[in-house]
Each structure stands twice: as structure tokens, then as C-alpha cells.
Amino acid sequence: MNESVRIVFFGTPQFAVPTFDALRHSRHRIAGAVTRADRPRGRGQRVSDAPVKARAVEAGIPVLQPEKLGDPDFLDRLRALNADLGVVVAYGKILTDAVLAIPRLGLINVHASLLPKYRGAAPVHRAVVAGDTETGVTIMRVVKALDAGPMLARVVRPIGPDETSDVVEADLAAIGARLLAGTIDAIADGIWREETQDESQATYAPRLTKDDGVVDWTRFAAHIHNQIRGLRPWPHAFTFHNGARLILLRSSATAVTADASPGTIVESTGDRLVVATGFGALRLLEIQAEGKRPMAVRDFLAGHRLAVGDHLSAS
DSSP, X not given: XXXXXXXXXXXXXXXXXXXHHHHHTSSSEEEEEEOOXXXXXXXXXXXXXXXXXXXXXXXXXXXXXXXXXXXXXXXXXXXXTOOSEEEEESOOSOOOHHHHTSSTTOEEEEESSOTTTTBSSOHHHHHHHTTOSEEEEXXXXXXXXXXXXOEEEEEEEEOOXXXXXXXXXXXHHHHHHHHHHHHHHHHHTTOOOOBOOOGGGOOBOOOOOGGGGBOOTXXXXXXXXXXXXXXXXXXXXXXXXXXXXXXXXXXXXXXXXXXXXXXXEEEEETTEEEEEOSBSEEEEEEEEETTSOOEEHHHHHHHSOOOTTOBOBOO
């Protein structure tokens, strides 16, 4: 049938950009983009455009940045876009009933998990931290309840045992863009189907905080390994040595047991830095000292004294 729809796009970070680009090059039209308000970014804390806003400005697409979604002027401008459908990808705010009522075909969301598992703000990171072996993308209808709407499409993606969350998330962004484009084609052609989520299987993925990064060396080595790879690019797993914070970027759970108390360094030579845990030992592969660049362990040990018997701690 090749019908087309006018879309209003709700999104803010880099994760949303592949979907935005896919829609720009589809048979459909983005009538406007709604993004979070500008804020300071990066080390210099300069105010700069978020990735979706930058893309929209470049494409000459109108941008709306409401501080409050209930603002009457914003709602009037949103209605004036005459969008048939809303698409939400990591926008960052809960949409109001007034917003949900405006597009005649409602709003759909690209969510980076296999719903109903991992509803919420940090689905990819929580899945990797939990040691899950698979994740995916779900396209769902937006309703007032958090990530609880009917599902229109989903794709499964395996998670490798050493993959980091930033790599997985970037891949899911590309997968989600393709899945969303096909879903909108189906909606435009009137051939889509929706499946209700099983509420009994719902789990939640709350927003990350810096406290999530604190390493508890009494845990299993595999659990700490998952924490290290799951908290990239923020807040990162970290530990302390003689009061100095060390950011742990890459690791490998070893198959050996360590006859030492958790947090004790049991090997420190060449490219081997091994720490005892509550069960097993963890080999650290890449470390970053506070305010310094990331370094492979061999280079880090050349400039930092971490001796066998030294203790790493949570503070």
C-alpha cells in the first residue's frame, strides 16, 4: 500500500539517533522533534545540543524543548505539527495524558529490553550487570504506566560473556531503528498486531547512580566481572587503594580460587593483576586512575605500585 505517516519524534541521547536517521530516510516524514532542554555536557560543562536536537537542526526539522509537558504553549505547538504518530526513543520524561492524546495513531516506543523484563531507565546496563545471556529490543505502544503498553514487535540479541554495556547498547540502537521502521510501515499499511505484556513477568531497571559502581570484593568474581562490564560508559565500577579511587574498565573472571581475604591482590606482575574475591579471583585488564587516561594493566603497573598483599576496598 505504501501509505506514509507524519511523525513527531520524542528523543534526546545518541541511542535515539539511529532511529531518527532511519525515519528521515524512510517513506514517512518527521514533522517535528521533541527533546530535553539543553544542559551542560562534557568535562567543560558547556551547554550544547543533545544528539537528537543536533540532528534535527541539521535536517531543518522543527525542535520543541518544553520544560514542562503540560505547558499550554507546548501542547498547542505539538498539535500544530499535525502528526499522525508519535515515536519515543529514550526521551527521558514520562509523557502526560494530554501528550498521548494528540497523535491520532497514538505513540510507540523503542525499548532496549525484551519486555516485560527490565522496564525503566537502564535496561541494557541492568541486563549485563545481572549476567544475562540475551537481551533485545521491543516496540511497544506508550501508555501512562511505565513501559507497560502492548507490544508490536521484538528482536532477540545475545550478550557475549565479556561484552560491555556500551557496545551492546550501540548495537541495540541500530537493531531498534530497523525494527521501528518496519513497524511503522506495518502501521501505515494497517497490518500491525499488538500483544499484551504478561504483568506477572515484569521486572524493573531503575536509573543508575554512582553508588552502583562501588565494588564489593566479598561477592563472586563473576558478579564483579559483570558489574565492571555492565557499568560502561557510566558510572563505571570502582575501588580504592590507599584512599585513591581506581576505575575498573575491563576484567576477566579467573577459574582459580585465591587463598586470601576478599580484595587482596594475589598477583601483580607484567600484565597480570589478580584480586581475591568472595569466591574465585578476578583478573583486571584495564584500569584508570582518578583524572587520568585508561591504561592496560601492564602500563598501569609500570607507574603505580600495587603489590601482592595490598588490599582494595570499597572506600
